[in-house]
Amino acid sequence: MSSLDQDQRLSPCCRDKTTVSSDSSDAAGPASTPLQGLKLASHAVLEEAQERGRLKCSKCGGSRMFFCYTCCSLVGVSPQEVPLIKLPVKIDIIKHPNETDGKSTAIHAKILAPSDVTIYTYPCIPEFEKDKVVLVFPGPGAVSVQDMLQCLLDRSHDSFYEPCTKRLKTEGLQGATHASKNPELGTSSEAKGLESKVYPLQRVVFIDSTWNQTNKISTDERLQGLLQVELKTRKTCFWRRQKGKPDTYLATIEAIYYFLKDFHEHCLAQEYSGEYDNLLFFYSFLHTVINKAKRLAGKI
Structure with a gap:
């Protein structure tokens, strides 16, 4: 669901993954709007790393900027200089081998x-408890994030996993959600125990591939039976749209970010205050430089 390759020719300093400049005000066009107003860590460290240029990854020796996408490690940037984010649920990403x-x-x-x-990397897929895991992927049976928890609760009480009815959270679920934040509940461990019952969701699965390649993974029998969740109202601002696909088809990092934002507001019943904005730390920076380069080249 993501691809950066083609547009990296727009800046001579970086070719295979990251070409960057920082100020979000440089991003042009309506596609930049979703990235405005994010609560992000300073991009100064990325600007400085860009000025230094590409470096060799200490693990594989590949020429990289900011991070090595092969080793999943930072390159030329220390861990203390980039944000570290704690998520409310575990995220599993199944990447297409191609x-x-x-x-x-x-x-x-x-x-x-x-x-x-x-x-x-597919075909490697872990075993999932189907009443505690959802697959974020569009489809005729997909539900919204708002309806997701109730559907999982229905499944956990139904050994046959009959299709759940799409509906908003019940008053009982909402009451339990608010009760979990009540200081009169007692110790934090007791509150966490109640919270674990209120929130049946433990893992969220995303598919990482071009949209034309997703069918092989999404139809794998090991993912069958997972509740599908669709982010129907979100639109991508990815700089390389896949031809013929609607603007609701998101890049992988966009899908993760928007899912967590909706989860925070609709499932945890808390006001969103930028808790997961830094998931777009690199993405927003790339978005800025690529749009700026396109504008200077007269392409937007």
Whole structure:
């Protein structure tokens, strides 16, 4: 669901994954709007790294900028200089074997939230508890994030996994959600125990490939039976749209970010205050420089 390759010719300093400049005000056109107002860590470290140029990865020896997409490690940037994000659920990314590492935005999530993100290369797929895991992928049976928890709760009480009815969270679920934040519940461990019952979701699966290659993974029997979730109202601002695909087809890092934002607001019932904005730390920077380069080249 992501690809960066073609546009990297727009800047001579970087070819295979990252060409960067920082100020988001330089991004042109309506596609830049979704990235405005994000609460991001300073991009100064990326600007400085760009000025130094590409370096060799200490693990594989590949020429890289900012990070090595092969080794999932930073290059020329220390861990203390980039944001570290804790996610409310575990993220599993299934990458198509033909999806080039250097063209995938999935690596952004792994570097920025290393303890919560795992990348698998198909046909490697872990075993999932189907009543605790969802697959973020569009389809006729897909539900919204708002309806997701109730559907999982329905499944957990139904050994036959009959199709759930799309509906908003019940008052009982909402009441339990608010109760989990009540200080009168007692110890934090007790609150966490209640929270684990209220939130059946443990893992979220994303497919990382071009949209024309997703069918092989999405139809794999090991993913059958997972509740599918669709982000129907979000639009991509990816700089290389896949021809013939709607603007609701998101880049991998966009899909992860928007899912977590909706989860925070609709499932955790909390006001969103930029908790996961830094998942777009690298993406927003790339978006800026590529749009700026396109504008200077008269392409937008």
